[in-house]
Amino acid sequence: MAAGPAPPPGSPRAQMPHLRKMERVVVSMQDPDQGVKMRSQRLLVTVIPHAVTGSDVVQWLAQKFCVSEEEALHLGAVLVQHGYIYPLRDPRSLMLRPDETPYRFQVRLGGAAIYLAKKNIRKRGTLVDYEKDCYDRLHKKINHVWDLVLMQAREQLRAAKQRRKGDRLVIECQEQTYWLVNRPPPGAPSVLEQGPGRGSCAASRVLMTKSADFYKREIEYCRRALGRTRVKSSVCLEAYLSFCSQHRPHDPLVSGCLPSNPWISDNDTYWVMNAPTVAAPTKLRVERWGFSFRELLEDPVGRAHFTDFLGKEFSGENLSFWEACEELRYGAQAQVPTLVEAVYEQFLAPGAARWVNIDSRTMEQTLEGLRQPHRYVLDDAQLHIYMLMKKDSYPRFLKSDTYKGLLAEAGIPLETKRRVFPFMWRPRHSSPSPALLPTPVELTAACGPGGGDGVA
Amino acid sequence: MATEGLHENETLASLKSEAESLKGKLEEERAKLRDVELHQVAERVEALGQFVMKTRRTLKGHGNKVLCMDWCKDKRRIVSSSQDGKVIVWDSFTTNKEHAVTMPCTWVMACAYAPSGCAIACGGLDNKCSVYPLTFDKNENMAAKKKSVAMHTNYLSACSFTNSDMQILTASGDGTCALWDVESGQLLQSFHGHGADVLCLDLAPSETGNTFVSGGCDKKAMVWDMRSGQCVQAFETHESDINSVRYYPSGDAFASGSDDATCRLYDLRADREVAIYSKESIIFGASSVDFSLSGRLLFAGYNDYTINVWDVLKGSRVSILFGHENRVSTLRVSPDGTAFCSGSWDHTLRVWA
Numbered sequence: 001m002a003a004g005p006a007p008p009p010g011s012p013r014a015q016m017p018h019l020r021k022m023e024r025v026v027v028s029m030q031d032p033d034q035g036v037k038m039r040s041q042r043l044l045v046t047v048i049p050h051a052v053t054g055s056d057v058v059q060w061l062a063q064k065f066c067v068s069e070e071e072a073l074h075l076g077a078v079l080v081q082h083g084y085i086y087p088l089r090d091p092r093s094l095m096l097r098p099d100e101t102p103y104r105f106q107v108r109l110g111g112a113a114i115y116l117a118k119k120n121i122r123k124r125g126t127l128v129d130y131e132k133d134c135y136d137r138l139h140k141k142i143n144h145v146w147d148l149v150l151m152q153a154r155e156q157l158r159a160a161k162q163r164r165k166g167d168r169l170v171i172e173c174q175e176q177t178y179w180l181v182n183r184p185p186p187g188a189p190s191v192l193e194q195g196p197g198r199g200s201c202a203a204s205r206v207l208m209t210k211s212a213d214f215y216k217r218e219i220e221y222c223r224r225a226l227g228r229t230r231v232k233s234s235v236c237l238e239a240y241l242s243f244c245s246q247h248r249p250h251d252p253l254v255s256g257c258l259p260s261n262p263w264i265s266d267n268d269t270y271w272v273m274n275a276p277t278v279a280a281p282t283k284l285r286v287e288r289w290g291f292s293f294r295e296l297l298e299d300p301v302g303r304a305h306f307t308d309f310l311g312k313e314f315s316g317e318n319l320s321f322w323e324a325c326e327e328l329r330y331g332a333q334a335q336v337p338t339l340v341e342a343v344y345e346q347f348l349a350p351g352a353a354r355w356v357n358i359d360s361r362t363m364e365q366t367l368e369g370l371r372q373p374h375r376y377v378l379d380d381a382q383l384h385i386y387m388l389m390k391k392d393s394y395p396r397f398l399k400s401d402t403y404k405g406l407l408a409e410a411g412i413p414l415e416t417k418r419r420v421f422p423f424m425w426r427p428r429h430s431s432p433s434p435a436l437l438p439t440p441v442e443l444t445a446a447c448g449p450g451g452g453d454g455v456a
Numbered sequence: 457m458a459t460e461g462l463h464e465n466e467t468l469a470s471l472k473s474e475a476e477s478l479k480g481k482l483e484e485e486r487a488k489l490r491d492v493e494l495h496q497v498a499e500r501v502e503a504l505g506q507f508v509m510k511t512r513r514t515l516k517g518h519g520n521k522v523l524c525m526d527w528c529k530d531k532r533r534i535v536s537s538s539q540d541g542k543v544i545v546w547d548s549f550t551t552n553k554e555h556a557v558t559m560p561c562t563w564v565m566a567c568a569y570a571p572s573g574c575a576i577a578c579g580g581l582d583n584k585c586s587v588y589p590l591t592f593d594k595n596e597n598m599a600a601k602k603k604s605v606a607m608h609t610n611y612l613s614a615c616s617f618t619n620s621d622m623q624i625l626t627a628s629g630d631g632t633c634a635l636w637d638v639e640s641g642q643l644l645q646s647f648h649g650h651g652a653d654v655l656c657l658d659l660a661p662s663e664t665g666n667t668f669v670s671g672g673c674d675k676k677a678m679v680w681d682m683r684s685g686q687c688v689q690a691f692e693t694h695e696s697d698i699n700s701v702r703y704y705p706s707g708d709a710f711a712s713g714s715d716d717a718t719c720r721l722y723d724l725r726a727d728r729e730v731a732i733y734s735k736e737s738i739i740f741g742a743s744s745v746d747f748s749l750s751g752r753l754l755f756a757g758y759n760d761y762t763i764n765v766w767d768v769l770k771g772s773r774v775s776i777l778f779g780h781e782n783r784v785s786t787l788r789v790s791p792d793g794t795a796f797c798s799g800s801w802d803h804t805l806r807v808w809a
Contacts, residue, residue, distance in 0.1 A: 017696050017716055018759065021739040065737035071776055075737055078760055189782060189801075196563050196581060196611060198629065198653050198673050198697065215471035217649070221687060222478035231725040232489045236708065237497045240751065243706045244501075244769060247750035252794040253809065254504070254752055262532075262549065263512040263795045263809035271531060274792065294663045329665075330620035333637035333644065375644075376683050383664065390663075428550045434530055434573025435590035 016194075019082075026084045029060065030105055036060045041102035043088055046169060051088060051102040058098045073098055081191045086177035088170070094180055106174060115175050117153035130186055246291060250284055259416040267416060268429050276300050283410040290398055293390040305406065309397050310389075317354035318385050318393070321347045325382035329375055340373035348381070358384050486728045494721070494731045498769035504752070507765060507775040512795065513548055513807035522799035523580070524614075524786045528569045531792045535576045536805055537564035543578050545590065548797065548807050555590055557598045566614045570621040577605070577624055579612035585626050587638055606636045613655045618665075625668060625682075627654040633670050635682060647680050649687045656700045662707045669710050671698030677712050677722060691722045693729045700744040700787075704768075705751045711768075713742030719756050719766065733766040735773055744786050749793030757784030757798050763808075779806060 029036050041051035054076075062072035076096040079085050080103070087094070088102040096103075116135045184190045249255050262268045273282060281301050289296040296302040303319075310316040324347065328339045347356045348366065358366070362384050369377045397403055520540035527534050532549040541562050545555040561582035568577045570587075579585040585606035588598050606612065610629035617624055618635075623644070627633045633647040633654055652673035660667045660679075667688065671677045677698055679689040696715035703710045709723045709730070717738050721731040733754065740760035747754055753774065754766040763777040763784055782801035789796040795809040 016741075018740045021717070025739070061737075065735070067737050070778070071737065074760070074762065074778060075739075078740075196565075196629075198655075212468055212471055214651075215468070215475045218475040219471065219478055221690065222475065222482050225482055225689070225727075226478070226485060228727070230486065230489050230727045232491055233723075233726050233728075233730070234492045234497070236723045236726040237492060237494050237730065239706070239708060240494070240704070240769060241497060241501060244750050244752045247705070248752065250793075251748050251750035251752065252792070253509075253748045253789075253796075254750060257794060261794050261809055263807060268532075268549065270794070271792075326619070330618055330623055332622045332639040333642050334639060379683075386663065430547055430550050430552065431530065431532065433533065433547070433554060433590070433592070434528065435575075436592055 022079060022082060022084055026079060026105060028064075029057070041088065043102060043169070048088055048102060048104070048170060051104050052085075053099070054097040054101045054103060055099055057085065057096065057103065069098070078191075081181070083177050083181035086173055088173050092176070092180075094177065104170065104173070106177065115179060117150055118157055121153060121157060130183075134183055250288060258413040265416055266428055268431070269413075269416065271431075273413060277304075281406070281410055283407070283412050286403075286407050286410045289403070293394045296394065296397075305402060306394075306397055309400060309402055310393060313393065313396075315393060317347065317356050318389050320354060321356045322382060322385050322389070325378045328378060329382075331375070333375075336375050337373055340370065340377060343378060344370060356381075356385055357388075486726075489726060490728065494769065495771045498771070501769050503770070504767055504774055509765070509775065509777060509808050511779050511806045512809045513551055515546055515548060515551055515805040515807075516803070517544055517546075517553055518542060518803045518805075520803060521782070521801040522785060522803060522805055523563065523565045524567045524578075525788060525797055525799045525805060526567055526569045526576075527788055527790050527797065528573045529571060529791055530573055531790050531794065533569070533573070534797055534805070535567050535569050535578075536786075536799055537567040537578050537580070538803070539563050543567055543576065543588075545576060546805075548805070555598060557588055557602075559586075563611070566612050566626075568615050568617055568624075570617050571619065572621050575621055577615050577617065579606065579615060579626070581611050583608045583610060583612060583628070583630075585612050585615045585624060585636070587624070603638065603641070605638050605641050606634060607641075608632070608634070610653070613653065614657050616657060616659055618659060625657060625659065627657045627670055629653040631672070633657060633668075633680065645682060645685045647685055647687070649678055649690075650674050650676060655698060658701050658703050658710065660703055660707050661705065669701045669703065671701040671712055671714075673697045675714075677701055677710070679724065689724060689727060691729060693720060694718070696741070699741060702746050705747055705749065711745050711747065711754055713745040713756050715741035715759075717741055717758075719745055719754060721754075721768065731768070731771055733764075733771060733773070735764075738764065743784055744788075744798075746787055746789045746796060748789060748796075755787055755789065755796050757787040757800075759783045761800070761802075763787065763798060777808065780804070 028034065036052045036056050038050050038052055040047050040049045057076045058069055058072045061075050062069050073096060080087070080094050080096045084106050085103045086106055088104060116131060120135065181191065252261055257270055259269050260267055262270050274285065277300050285299065289299060289302040296306055307316065307319055310319055324343045328336065328343065331339060346352055346354050358381050362380050366378060366381045518536065518538040519542065520538045522536055522538050525534050525536040532547055533545060534548050535543065535545050537543045539562055541559040541564055543557050543559060543564060544553055546553055559578060559582065561580055564578050564580040566579050566585070570576065575587055575589045577585055577587045584604055587603045587605055589601050591598060591601065605624055606626045608626065608628035608630045612626060612628055614627040615624055622638050624636045624638055625633065626636065631650045631652060631654060634643055635645040636642065637644055650670065650672040654670050654672040657668055657670040660669070666682050667679055668682060669677055669679045675692055675694045675696060675698060677691045678687045680686065681688050694712065694714040694716055698712050698714045700713040701710055708725055709721055711719055711721050713719045717740060718732050718734040719742050720729050720733070722728070723730045738758065740758050742756045742758050745754060745756045752768055754768050755763060756766065757763050761780045761782055761784065764773055765775040765777065767774050780798065780800040780802050784798050784800050786799040787796060795807050797805055797807045799805045
């Protein structure tokens with residue numbers, strides 16, 4: 001049985017939306033005019049009315065939803081697995097065969113108790129172990145109506161003896177399917193299995209009763225939201241178009257990658273050529289540094305070149321300061337006071353060795369905040385320096401000889417020819433786990449002496 | 457006494473109507489700037505070619521349903537967790553298992569790889585998030601160095617490291633998200649506002665790195681300010697639980713996958729839903745979504761065992777991938793976008809390219 005608390009029976013959580021949707025599909029499949037063609041199917045010597053063939057089901061689904069036959073077959077198989085359609089031949093396996101195999105639509109769902117009771121009566125108490133468990137549990141659960149269940153079971157058995165062979169066969173298949181779907185044998189997967197129960201937490205129960213607090217929070221949120229500026233849809237949507245087209249050549253799943261996609265060719269050269277720190281970055285990689293300041297900083301090679309460039313312009317302290325602030329923001333809680341102190345000494349104190357040029361108002365506010373250091377205390381100063389680099393140093397870097405040179409030097413890898421003999425086994429190179437390597441030299445080690453200035 | 461009760465009821469009713477009218481105004485404001493739809497703008501975009509994606513690796517080794525997976529920054533290693541408590545680290549390129557640890561609980565619904573590649577985090581029905589340093593020392597038992605970081609009052613549904621190994625963001629069935637200091641286990645910030653279980657979260661790829669989005673059983677997707685703990689934006693258009701949220705690579709939007717069988721795109725600057733990815737033939741819930749590197753493709757894993765590939769701009773379904781033999785429970789694109797990995801209740805993980 002599924003682990004975790006099960007949803008209470010009949011609760012809204014138990015009504016999964018996909019079941020309702022499947023029911024709707026099955027109902028439209030049975031429409032006399034638009035539905036699947038019903039006919040009488042011959043099963044050995046018996047004739048079963050109102051049956052459909054597997055291939056008709058697949059065709060109907062493919063047409064109705066404008067999908068391929070493969071997809072229609074998959075969808076049909078799902079309907080069979082959930083018991084909405086049941087096979088008249090070989091009811092032990094709930095599969096949809098796209099051929100003349102006959103199927104019928106499940107008319108009623110429910111009555112596990114009745115089914116078991118009938119089996120119990122027929123076989124005179126020789127239910128299989130797991131069936132017996134279910135029987136006992138059901139008995140306990142619906143004890144008060146058990147007499148009714150037994151009565152119905154006896155009535156159905158009596159009626160069954162009088163029914164025609166065809167009807168008996170149909171009912172048997174129906175019930176066998178129901179049993180397979182709702183109580184699969186141990187070890188077999190169940191389509192009805194759900195993950196751990198959701199919505200059972202206290203939060204949902206408490207907030208279901210919409211209290212005054214709940215509405216007050218909503219009102220506050222709405223007021224804030226109304227005050228926010230929004231951007232016109234056309235502007236926002238155009239931004240996607242330009243982002244997608246700019247990044248398209250860099251998207252391996254859309255445009256492929258050179259020399260080859262390692263997963264497809266089993267050759268990891270692409271990764272070797274694009275390693276985090278590499279002497280000769282590829283052309284695509286160098287191009288990306290020009291997309292945005294963030295892309296430049298996120299690439300260790302790009303950042304290193306930018307650091308050198310800043311050094312030449314004697315503004316290396318800006319990047320170092322920014323890196324130190326990042327270290328503070330994402331560092332361990334216990335380190336916060338030490339890091340704040342170190343940053344102050346190095347970058348903000350009057351006469352500091354690597355004093356950063358922030359506007360007086362931000363500086364004042366920052367120094368004020370330093371009295372009670374916390375991890376976000378340098379945010380304003382950090383943002384100021386970031387914007388300075390982004391608006392000033394970064395554009396100059398892109399126009400610089402350094403960058404232009406890198407772009408010109410950078411190469412485009414040649415495509416690896418596909419292997420001529422695909423059955424030749426090519427060993428897949430393993431790579432050392434990052435966990436094995438010594439602690440990587442952090443680029444944020446700005447608090448060290450002379451970090452990243454490019455000064456010899 | 458009787459008059460006091462009456463007074464309370466009136467206040468509640470007036471609060472409710474005030475909230476409702478403000479919500480209406482908000483909708484009006486949003487609608488004013490709605491001058492064009494995405495599929496209209498996308499008409500002049502070139503259509504994508506034929507898509508052939510196949511399973512390139514199958515990772516077998518879990519003895520039970522795979523519930524979650526995450527990529528390492530080295531672009532080839534992954535960590536995966538399953539219903540029976542097993543957490544495995546693989547080099548998925550060679551398909552070798554490198555580490556395995558058994559959690560003391562079942563249904564490990566969340567796992568994450570640390571940015572350094574030296575640790576993993578995981579949790580589930582134990583209501584906690586634990587961090588395991590990865591060690592290759594044969595004498596050391598991985599479970600010995602385990603650090604218990606987060607403590608919730610209900611199951612852990614998602615976890616993610618921030619920019620470093622030292623902070624973890626968690627989402628829980630107790631309706632909250634929380635930010636933790638790994639070393640001390642201290643709660644740095646908590647995020648309240650969801651009306652039911654929170655099922656997923658994703659950190660924003662922004663320059664200033666301050667926000668994240670979460671989705672829950674209350675059908676809401678909420679964007680949070682990590683510093684203040686406040687909800688800055690909320691979207692409520694799905695018709696059922698939101699199982700997965702993922703930012704568009706520019707950080708200006710995010711996609712969601714829900715039990716209502718649709719995926720949706722929400723723009724943060726326009727402050728509204730801008731696209732719905734759905735098809736009549738798709739009946740089962742989407743359990744996990746992720747974008748390709750350029751944001752042009754959206755991969756979504758569904759509870760009917762399939763993976764659908766959507767053209768984000770045009771809104772059409774580009775491809776359907778068969779292969780898994782049970783629900784697809786988790787899906788992530790690799791850090792360099794060369795492949796994506798899917799995990800399933802059929803006990804396997806597949807890498808597709």
